Amino acid sequence: SSFNQSTMAVATGKRAATALIAATLITATTAFHIPKNQLALHAGLRSAAANDSSAFSSDIPTPILEGGSTKAIRLRKQLQEIWNDPTNTSPIILTGPKGSGKSELAEEIVYQLPSWQTKIVHRLTLDDGIDFLDTILGTASHPGLFDDLSVQANTTLVLKGFQSQHVDSKDSLDRRGELIDVLDTMVTKGQFYSTYENSTKAFLPRIVGCTQRPPQYFTERCGKHLNATFIKVPSFEQRKSDIQAIAAAKIKLLERKFGLTNIELSKEGRQRLLDHRWEVDGDSELDSELYNGLQLLASEKKWNPFATDSLEPRHLLVNAYDETIRKRLLYDIPFLRNVIMSPWVFGNTLTYIVTPVFILVNLILFLGPQTREENAALTFFWAGWWPGIMLVFPFLGRIWCTVCPFMAVGNIAQEIATNMGVQLKKWPSWAKESGPAFAFGLFYAILMWEELWDLPQNGALSACLLLLITSGAVVNSVIYEKRLWCRYMCPIGAMNKMFATLSMTEVRTFKSNCEGCTTAECINGGSPTVAHDNYALKGCTMDLKNNQLRDMGDCVMCMSCVANCQRESPEFNLRPLGQDYGLPWLLPKSIQSSENMALSQVETNFWLGGIVCILQGSVLLHFLPKILTDFGMDPTIATVGPALDTAFATHTMLAFAILGFPGGLSFIADTAAVPLESSVKVLKRQLTRTPAENAAIKTLYESMLKQNVDVSAAIKEWDQDGDGTVSDWEVKEAFKLLDIPEYEYGLLFNLLGKEEGRTVSSLFDDIQELYFDVQEAQRGSVSLAATFKNQMSENDFETKLTFVEIFNRLDKDGNGFLSKDEFLAMSKEGYFKKPLSEEELNDLFYQADVLGIGRLNLFEFMSILRKNVKIGIQEIGYGYLPLAWGSLTAYWLGLGMQELGLTLVRVPSTFNVWISQGFRDSIPQYVFDTSTIHAVQVSVMLVSYIASVALTQKLCDDNRIGPVRFGTHAVTQSIGAAITLYLMLSPEAIVSAYR
Numbered sequence: 001s002s003f004n005q006s007t008m009a010v011a012t013g014k015r016a017a018t019a020l021i022a023a024t025l026i027t028a029t030t031a032f033h034i035p036k037n038q039l040a041l042h043a044g045l046r047s048a049a050a051n052d053s054s055a056f057s058s059d060i061p062t063p064i065l066e067g068g069s070t071k072a073i074r075l076r077k078q079l080q081e082i083w084n085d086p087t088n089t090s091p092i093i094l095t096g097p098k099g100s101g102k103s104e105l106a107e108e109i110v111y112q113l114p115s116w117q118t119k120i121v122h123r124l125t126l127d128d129g130i131d132f133l134d135t136i137l138g139t140a141s142h143p144g145l146f147d148d149l150s151v152q153a154n155t156t157l158v159l160k161g162f163q164s165q166h167v168d169s170k171d172s173l174d175r176r177g178e179l180i181d182v183l184d185t186m187v188t189k190g191q192f193y194s195t196y197e198n199s200t201k202a203f204l205p206r207i208v209g210c211t212q213r214p215p216q217y218f219t220e221r222c223g224k225h226l227n228a229t230f231i232k233v234p235s236f237e238q239r240k241s242d243i244q245a246i247a248a249a250k251i252k253l254l255e256r257k258f259g260l261t262n263i264e265l266s267k268e269g270r271q272r273l274l275d276h277r278w279e280v281d282g283d284s285e286l287d288s289e290l291y292n293g294l295q296l297l298a299s300e301k302k303w304n305p306f307a308t309d310s311l312e313p314r315h316l317l318v319n320a321y322d323e324t325i326r327k328r329l330l331y332d333i334p335f336l337r338n339v340i341m342s343p344w345v346f347g348n349t350l351t352y353i354v355t356p357v358f359i360l361v362n363l364i365l366f367l368g369p370q371t372r373e374e375n376a377a378l379t380f381f382w383a384g385w386w387p388g389i390m391l392v393f394p395f396l397g398r399i400w401c402t403v404c405p406f407m408a409v410g411n412i413a414q415e416i417a418t419n420m421g422v423q424l425k426k427w428p429s430w431a432k433e434s435g436p437a438f439a440f441g442l443f444y445a446i447l448m449w450e451e452l453w454d455l456p457q458n459g460a461l462s463a464c465l466l467l468l469i470t471s472g473a474v475v476n477s478v479i480y481e482k483r484l485w486c487r488y489m490c491p492i493g494a495m496n497k498m499f500a501t502l503s504m505t506e507v508r509t510f511k512s513n514c515e516g517c518t519t520a521e522c523i524n525g526g527s528p529t530v531a532h533d534n535y536a537l538k539g540c541t542m543d544l545k546n547n548q549l550r551d552m553g554d555c556v557m558c559m560s561c562v563a564n565c566q567r568e569s570p571e572f573n574l575r576p577l578g579q580d581y582g583l584p585w586l587l588p589k590s591i592q593s594s595e596n597m598a599l600s601q602v603e604t605n606f607w608l609g610g611i612v613c614i615l616q617g618s619v620l621l622h623f624l625p626k627i628l629t630d631f632g633m634d635p636t637i638a639t640v641g642p643a644l645d646t647a648f649a650t651h652t653m654l655a656f657a658i659l660g661f662p663g664g665l666s667f668i669a670d671t672a673a674v675p676l677e678s679s680v681k682v683l684k685r686q687l688t689r690t691p692a693e694n695a696a697i698k699t700l701y702e703s704m705l706k707q708n709v710d711v712s713a714a715i716k717e718w719d720q721d722g723d724g725t726v727s728d729w730e731v732k733e734a735f736k737l738l739d740i741p742e743y744e745y746g747l748l749f750n751l752l753g754k755e756e757g758r759t760v761s762s763l764f765d766d767i768q769e770l771y772f773d774v775q776e777a778q779r780g781s782v783s784l785a786a787t788f789k790n791q792m793s794e795n796d797f798e799t800k801l802t803f804v805e806i807f808n809r810l811d812k813d814g815n816g817f818l819s820k821d822e823f824l825a826m827s828k829e830g831y832f833k834k835p836l837s838e839e840e841l842n843d844l845f846y847q848a849d850v851l852g853i854g855r856l857n858l859f860e861f862m863s864i865l866r867k868n869v870k871i872g873i874q875e876i877g878y879g880y881l882p883l884a885w886g887s888l889t890a891y892w893l894g895l896g897m898q899e900l901g902l903t904l905v906r907v908p909s910t911f912n913v914w915i916s917q918g919f920r921d922s923i924p925q926y927v928f929d930t931s932t933i934h935a936v937q938v939s940v941m942l943v944s945y946i947a948s949v950a951l952t953q954k955l956c957d958d959n960r961i962g963p964v965r966f967g968t969h970a971v972t973q974s975i976g977a978a979i980t981l982y983l984m985l986s987p988e989a990i991v992s993a994y995r
Contacts, residue, residue, distance in 0.1 A: 062101075062104045062105060062107065062108040063101075063104070063246045063247075063249035063250045063253070064100075064101035064104045064105055064108075064233075064246065064283065065079070065105070065108070066242060066245040066246050066248070066249045067239060067241065067242025067245040067246060068241070068242070068245070069239050069241045069242050071234045071238065071239045071242070072239060072242050072245075075105075075231070075233065075234075078229075078231050079105070079108070079109060079112075079231070082109065082112075082113075082229060083112045083113070086114040088229075089117065089153075089206045090206075090227045090228050090229060091186075091187045091206070091207040091208075091209060091227075091228040091229070092109060092206075092207070092208045092209070092228070092229045092231065093187065093207075093209045093211060093215070093218065093228055093229065093230050093231070094106060094208070094209065094210045094211070094231050094233050095211055095212070095213060095214055095215060095230060095231070095232055095233065096212070096232060096233030096234065096235065097212060097235045098164075098212060098281055099235070099236065099278065099281035099282035099283050099284060099285065100233045100234060100235045100236065100282060100283065101233060101282075101283040102161075102210035102211075102233050103160055103210055103283075104283060105231070105233060106158050106160075106208050106209075106210055107158075109208055110156055110158060110208060113156060113206070116154055117154065117155075117156055117206050118154075118155075118156045119154040119155070120152060120154060120155040120156070121155070121156050121158065122145075122149065122155065122156070122157050122158065122205075123158045123160065124136070124157065124158070124159055124160065125160040126159065126160060126161055126162050126179065126183075127162055129179060130172060130175050130176055130179060133175050133178065133179060136179070137178070137179070137182060137195060138194065138195050138196040139195055139196065140195055140196065140198075141196075142196065143194070143196040143197075144195070144196065146182070146186075146192050146194075146203070147192075147194050147196055147197070149203075149205050150192050150194070150201055150202065150203045150204060150205075151204060152204060152205055153204040153205070155204075155205035155206070156205060156206045156207075156208060157205045157206070157207050157208070158208045158209075158210075159183065159207060159208070159209040159210065159211075160210050161209065161210045161211035161212060161213075162176070162211075162212070164723065165212075165721055165722050165723040165724075166721055166723040166725070166727070167721045168727070168729070169729050170720075170729055170733055173720060173721055183209075184218070186203045186207060187207055187209065187218060187228060188218055188226055188228075190202060190203055190227075191203055215230040215232075218230075235278065235282060236278035236282035236283070236286070237277065237278050237282070240274055243270075243273050243274055243278075243286075244265060244270050244273070244274075246286070247265055247270075247273060247286065247290060248264070248265060250286065250287065250290050251263050251264075251265065251290055251294065251311070254290060254291060254294055255294060257294070258294050258295060258297075258298035259298060260294060260297065260298055260301075260309075262309055263294065263297065263309055263310065263311065264309065264310045264311070265310065265311050266308075266310040266311060266312050266313075267331070268312060268313045268328070268331055269293075269310065269311045269312050269313055269315070269316055271313075271328070271331075271510075272313045272316050273286075273289075273316070274510060275510055289316055289317065290311070292315075292317065293311045293315035293316050294311070294315075296314075296315045297311060297315050300315075325575060325576050325579065326573045326574065326575050327573060327574040327575075328571055328572075328573055329505075329571075329572045329573060329574055330562070330568075330571055330572050331571075336572065337562070337568075340559045340562050340563055340572075341529070341530075341533075341563055343532055343533040343534075343535070343536075345559055345563075346402050346403060346535060346558060346559070347533050347534055347535025347536065348535075349403060350403065350407075350408040350411060350535065351408070351412070354403055354404075354405050354408045355405065355408045355409060355412065357405070358405035358408065358409065358466075361377050361381070361463075361466075362463045362466060362467065364376075364377040364459070364910060365377055365378060365381075365459040365460060365462050365463035365466075366459065366460050366463050368459055368910050368911070369459065369909060369910065370457075370458055370459045370460060371457050371458075371459075372456065372457060372899065372906075373906070374906060374909040374910065375459050375906065375909070375910050376903050376904070376906040376907045376909075376910040377459070377910060378456075378457075378459045378462060379899055379900070379902065379903050379906055380900070380903050381462060382456045382462075382895065382899075383892075383895045383896045383898070383899040383900040383903075384896060384900050384903070386888075386892040386895070386896075387889065387892040387893045387895070387896035387900070388896075389496075390499075390885065390888055390889040390892055390893075391889065393496070393499035393500060393502065393503065393885065394499075394502060394503060394504060394577060394885075395503070395504060395505065396503065396505055396557060397496075397499075397500035397503030397505060397506075397552050397555070397557060398493075398496045398497065398499075398500035398503075398552070398553070398554075398555065398556045398557065399556065399557040400496060401486055401493055401496055401556040402541075402556045402557055402558045404486070404492075405466075405470070406466075406469050406470045406472075406473040406485075406490070406492075407473050407477075407483060407485070407486055409470050409473065409474060410470070410473035410474050410476070410477035410483070410485065411477065411535075413474045413477050413478050414477040414478060416478075417477070417478040422478060424478075424479070424480060424481040425479060425480050425481065426480070426481065427480055427481070427482075427484050427543070428480075431484055431487075431488045431489070432488060435487075435488025435489045436488065436494060436605050436606075436607035436608050437607045438488075438489050439488070439489055439490060439491045439493070439494035439607070439608075439611065440491075440494070440607040440608070440610050440611050440614075442489075442491045443491035443494065443495070443611055443614065444614055444659060446465065446468075446491060447614060447617075447618045447621070447659055448652070448655055448656065448659065449461075449465070450465075450618075451621050451624075451651075451655045452641070452642060452648075452651060452652060452655060453641070453642060454639075454641065469490065469491070469492065472485050472489065472490065473485045473486070473490070476489065481543075482538070482540075482541055482542065482543050483541045483542055483543075486541070486542065486556070487542050487543070487554060491611075494608055494611050495611055495615065497553040497554060497608065498553065498608055498611060498612055498878075498881060498884075499881070499885055500552050500553050500555070501551045501552055501553045501578070501580045501581070501602050501878075501881070502577060502578045502580075502581075502881065502882065502885070503552050503577075504574060504575055504576065504577045504579075505557070505572065505573065505574055505575065506552050506555075506571075506572075506573050506575055506579075507546065507552075507555055507557055507559065507561065507562065507570055507571070507572055507573075508546065508547075508549065508570070508571055508573060509522065509546040509547040509561065509565075509569045509570045509571065510547060510569075510571075514547050514567075514569060517567070521539065521564040521565060521566065522539065522540060522546055522560070522561035522564050522565045522569075522570060523539050523540050523543065523544070523545060523546075523561075524539045525537050525538045525539025525540075525560065525564055526539070526564075527563070527564035527565070527566060528566075529563060529564060529566060530560075530563045530564055533563065535558075535560070536558075536559070536560045536563040536564060538560070539560055539561075539564060540558070540560050540561055541556065541558050541560060542554055542555065542556055542558075546561050546570055547569075550580075550601040550602065550603050551580035551601050551602045551603065552580060553580075553602065553603070557572075559572070578882075578947075578951065580600070580601050580602050581600045581601075581602055581878075581951060581954060581955070582598040582599050582600045582601070582954060582958065599958050600878075600954065600955060600958050602878060604872075604874040604875055604877075604878055605874060606872060606873070606874045608874075609873070609874035609877035609878060609880075610663055612877065612878070612880050612881055612884045613660075613662045613663030613666065613877070613880065613884075614659050614660065614662075614663060615884045615887075615888055616662040616880070616883065616884045616887050616888075616976060616980075617658055617659035617660060617661055617662050617663070618659060618888075619887040619888060619890075619891045619980060620658050620661065620662070620979065620980065620983065621655055621658045621659060622891060623983040623984075623986075624637075624638040624654065624655070624658065625638045625639075626983055626986055627658070627983070628654075637650055637651050637654070638651065638654075662880075662976055665972055665975070665976070666873065666877065666880065666969065666972050667873060669968045669969065669971070669972045670873045670876065670965070670968065670969065672968070673964055673965040673968035673969075674965065676964055676965075676968075677961075677962045677963075677964035677965045680962075680964055681962065682773055682776065689751070689773075692744075692747060693747050693750075693751055694774045694777065695744075696740075696744040696747040696748050696751070697748070697751060697767070697770045697771055697774050698771065698774055699740060699741070699744060700735075700738065700740055700744075700748060700767065700771075701767060701768070701770075701771040701859065701863070703738040703739060703740060704738060704767075704859045705850065705851075705857070705859035705860055705863060706851070707738065707857075707859075708851055708853075708857050709816075709857065710815065710816020710817060710857070711804065711807055711808065711811070711816045711817075711857075711858045712816055713816070714857075714858055714859070715760045715804070717733075717734050717737050717738075718730055718731070718734045718760045718763065719760050720733060724759060724760075725757050725758060725759060726758050726759070726760055726763050728749070728754070731748075731749070731752070732745065735748070751770060752766060752767070752770075753766075759802075760804070761802035761803070761804040761805065762802060764802070764803055764804060764858070764862070765802050765803055768803060768862045768863075771863070799831050803858070803861070803862045804858065806831065807858050807861055809829070810822050810823065810825065810826055810829075812825075816857075817855040817856060817857055818855060818856040818861055819854075819855050820842075820845055820854065820855075823841065823844075823845050823848075823856060823861075824838065824841050824842070824845070826841065827841055844864055844865075847864055848860045848861060848863060848864045850863070875955060875959050876952060876955050876956060876959075876961065876965070876966075876969055878951070878955060879948060879949075879951045879952025879953075879954075879955050879956075879969065879973075880948055880952070880969075880973060880976075881948070881951065882944045882945075882947035882948040882951055883944050883945055883947075883948035883973055883976060883977060885944055886940050886941050886943065886944020886945065886947075886948075886977075887941070887944070887976075887977075887980050889940050889944075890936070890937040890940040890941050890944075890980075890984060891937075891984070893933075893936055893937065893940065894933050894936075894937055894984065897927075897928040897932070897933050897936065898927060898928065898933065899927075900926075901924075901925055901926025901927055901928075902925055902926075902927065904923050904924060904925075905920060905923045905924075905925050908920070930987075934984070934985055937981075937984050937985075938981065938985070941977060941980065941981050941984075944977075945973065945974070945977040948973050948977075949970050949973055949974075952966060952969050952970060952973065953966060953970075956969075
């Protein structure tokens with residue numbers, strides 16, 4: 001036979017030649033460039049074991065069967081059931097994703113089958129089998145391989161399934177379909193149609209098949225009584241807890257190849273493997289990594305006699321990018337874990353230090369002098385705490401919330417309440433939904449109070465501010481368990497949450513490390529490792545599932561999860577600044593590498609984004625005298641205190657307006673930018689298309705509409721190989737099915753463009769958008785003003801979903817069409833920019849029903865609505881975060897550099913202690929000059945401004961927002977940064993701003 005030897009290996013007897021078995025796997029794994037000798041060793045493990053007992057033990061199971069997870073145990077039981085029934089000859093079908101180890105398991109099954117079934121073993125890789133279809137199936141003039149095999153009951157046929165559903169041409173699809181039909185009949189009916197004999201006959205060999213298709217695929221073809229054994233092989237991602245055992249077994253099989261013995265996987269190396277996402281071809285990728293790692297270790301041992309007998313992270317390339325951007329501090333600095341396990345981190349600190357100091361500070365603020373010039377506590381509060389906490393955010397995120405005095409008092413109140421028998425409640429659902437809005441409103445009110453009552457110069461009122469926030473913590477602590485106030489309702493906590501997403505440290509657990517854990521001590525506490533620590537014993541103070549965190553906004557780094565977990569799964573890591581937003585967002589777009597550009601993981605919220613804006617406004621508010629002077633108004637209005645007069649009312653309105661100015665400016669800019677960007681896109685397409693192209697688009701869309709097929713059939717026309725993407729040949733075949741004239745093919749290909757991996761849903765959206773542009777161009781003149789007017793007036797669809805996704809959500813009965821009732825229900829889904837009445841929806845339905853049959857197909861539905869991507873301002877507004885941090889930091893650093901160094905000299909007056917002038921002069925005083933303060937402020941502002949523009953660009957790219965909308969926000973940020981710098985650098989502002 002001329003059949004390709006690398007595709008099919010025929011072996012006589014169970015002791016198959018190692019090289020021939022390996023050849024099959026080499027064909028399936030060439031994409032990973034694994035050396036052939038490695039694959040021969042790995043793939044031929046069974047035959048080698050049979051031939052050379054000195055090299056391997058014949059009792060060694062395939063590494064894929066290793067592990068203690070429930071999935072691994074079930075897999076071993078299923079295989080044992082097959083081997084315990086030597087009379088059974090029904091097909092064995094291994095189903096599972098690519099890279100789950102199905103081929104390896106198939107070899108294990110064949111090795112353990114009764115010898116009378118495996119006297120001859122044939123292996124066929126279906127991807128290559130397409131190229132030798134006539135050799136396999138035969139023709140009318142000569143028999144094929146299956147003709148010869150069909151009568152051999154002592155034979156086992158191992159079928160290695162297609163590596164992908166994707167094919168490159170219609171001819172390949174047809175040939176694949178022919179082969180699949182033959183194999184399906186063999187599996188489901190035990191029959192084979194011989195083209196050579198022109199008859200159907202029984203197929204006697206036992207089949208062991210590997211496929212990505214689910215069992216339902218086969219049962220649907222022959223009914224529920226299919227006589228076959230199905231084994232579901234889980235992916236590596238689904239059995240992460242087994243990775244260490246699988247890797248260890250593979251290492252044992254490979255180490256002798258390099259002259260190594262007793263090589264282990266280090267804890268850090270294991271973590272590297274666990275961190276990796278085994279989504280492409282897990283089994284082969286793991287083989288490659290271990291082979292290369294052992295090769296590096298063997299090379300290292302040649303020049304370093306002290307090299308360890310373990311695979312370290314430096315030997316493994318897998319997940320190298322993630323590893324290089326994280327430094328695992330608990331591994332690299334083991335002493336840190338001992339520190340974290342101390343009850344002083346943070347329970348004793350809160351009880352014995354924070355709470356007494358907090359009480360003392362409040363007493364000093366109430367009873368001591370009322371101005372900063374005489375009260376050291378007031379000076380430290382405003383000139384020390386604010387710049388201090390702003391500088392902590394980039395390094396330790398939200399750690400202030402852990403040592404926060406408000407919640408220290410709340411914890412004490414909670415313990416007293418529980419000791420008195422109070423049953424604490426679970427967190428209410430409204431907290432997550434309404435908490436951020438409450439925090440925004442409270443923060444706005446506090447900033448207004450600070451300005452109008454001049455809190456920085458009033459000790460008693462500053463103490464009242466502290467007690468106000470403390471009261472919220474205490475009330476919530478005696479009603480609800482843990483720290484509801486901190487997570488959702490505290491205004492300071494909300495600010496901390498925003499800035500913590502930029503932190504360069506994280507406490508994170510990777511989900512794979514938690515597989516099999518049933519105690520969840522990291523959340524619930526109660527671990528014996530913290531029996532001495534009442535604080536850590538309660539578990540996560542914020543009730544977080546650490547292995548499911550999207551960002552570091554909610555984690556307060558209390559380290560309770562680290563202290564409680566007996567597996568030592570939670571990690572304390574150093575990482576790049578702002579990694580939660582995806583990397584590398586700080587680099588210029590022109591030099592960014594697209595494969596490393598992870599999407600932002602930060603969960604956005606409108607009200608939290610609003611807090612960012614009012615924080616920027618609070619900086620401007622401190623310069624109110626300068627602003628009033630520049631606008632020709634009386635600057636003394638900024639100093640008017642509470643009174644029932646016009647001056648105080650004016651002060652109040654100005655304060656309210658300035659606080660809201662940054663947010664209002666960005667909101668107005670965004671509101672104008674959305675239709676403007678859409679208009680520019682539409683206009684650009686309209687002006688660059690020829691009448692012939694417009695005609696081609698109209699022909700295509702109307703052909704799709706009039707075909708009137710259900711949505712699944714419509715998708716099948718464009719995705720014929722079922723791989724989820726649309727190839728050029730599939731587009732061409734769809735044109736043929738729709739009777740599009742051939743002379744329009746080139747025009748349509750040019751309009752639709754080429755996009756790697758484009759889905760049918762996105763292609764349909766593109767076609768609809770092009771068709772809508774044609775319709776608009778036919779209705780009126782083409783101009784930016786007219787298009788912008790249309791965009792502003794149209795009641796668009798606003799959603800991130802594709803039309804196919806929307807259609808399927810509305811299609812409640814699943815018949816692939818929309819009835820009138822299903823269409824009318826659309827008003828409840830909130831897709832429209834403005835709500836539609838039932839009468840308006842009725843009109844839309846009849847307008848769409850061009851075929852007049854009382855129901856809508858997908859293309860009728862799409863024909864009446866322009867869809868805009870619904871990207872709320874908060875999705876972009878988080879790009880202002882670095883600028884808000886820079887503005888606050890620059891301002892408070894200015895105050896700190898002027899006054900914090902005077903804290904010691906103000907201590908005597910704080911306690912009304914008389915000291916001589918000479919002693920006063922000897923007390924250290926540190927006050928920076930104006931030029932130094934300005935230099936620091938300019939540096940902070942410039943860095944934060946650049947970072948803000950870069951982050952905004954990244955968020956716009958993530959949400960596919962175009963240059964017009966991004967440019968609008970970049971200009972807005974430039975205006976905000978310029979105004980802030982202008983005010984800070986004004987000579988007279990250095991006095992008035994820190995009054």
